[in-house]
Amino acid sequence: MDKDLLEKARELLNRNLPSTTLSTVDKDYNVNVAVISVLEMIDDETILCARFGADRTYANLLSTRKGVFMVLTFDEFQTKEGIRVAVEMIGDETGGPHYQRMRDRLDQTRYKRFPLKNCLIFKITGILPISTLK
């Protein structure tokens, strides 16, 4: 994995910007995209993610496992910057240290009143810049 892209992914994902999305798909190729912003890239291969709503996203992940996070940011000139991180769900916890870590992170957000349903664990399978346009 490209080191610069890894660092960019970590920096952008861990800011938990409200423009962070996760796109997923069901078995019939129906795609969904949801704002999923309470998450943490804890090492070069792993993302923890707080799931408190996102019922369709969760159902899709249980079914096909795969998705892609995108963080999109803009500067004052509307020039875009960001990252795309392809993932595969490898864990789904409802207690324990990973879960508690996401609970603590959720508590620091405007969504703190929501029960944390799951701590989803993703393996990073690929990282792309926002645009590959030449």
Next chain:
Amino acid sequence: MDKDLLEKARELLNRNLPSTTLSTVDKDYNVNVAVISVLEMIDDETILCARFGADRTYANLLSTRKGVFMVLTFDEFQTKEGIRVAVEMIGDETGGPHYQRMRDRLDQTRYKRFPLKNCLIFKITGILPISTLK
């Protein structure tokens, strides 16, 4: 289709905001998301879209046909607003009035130096608000 959601989709998609994305998927459930912002909702059921880069998105659409557009906006308090529009690709043109319409639209953007490869035609299959969180 809910009338308010239709009007919101039209208004947001036709602004061609740089935060407009299209999520797609290949036959093996590998999801991709790309910034796709030169497009026009021309009636309650149809979106035309200029394809000048987005090779992976295009390959995915040829393979599975389905995708979802998202437009995400934020006010000064970082409250999010936006729309999600599920689509199915029903046409792919390289000439004619639809193509010319997208060429004209592309010419008004910072991407005008790019050749327009295709005018993609999508049927709208569903519209959702950004959040369904209660």
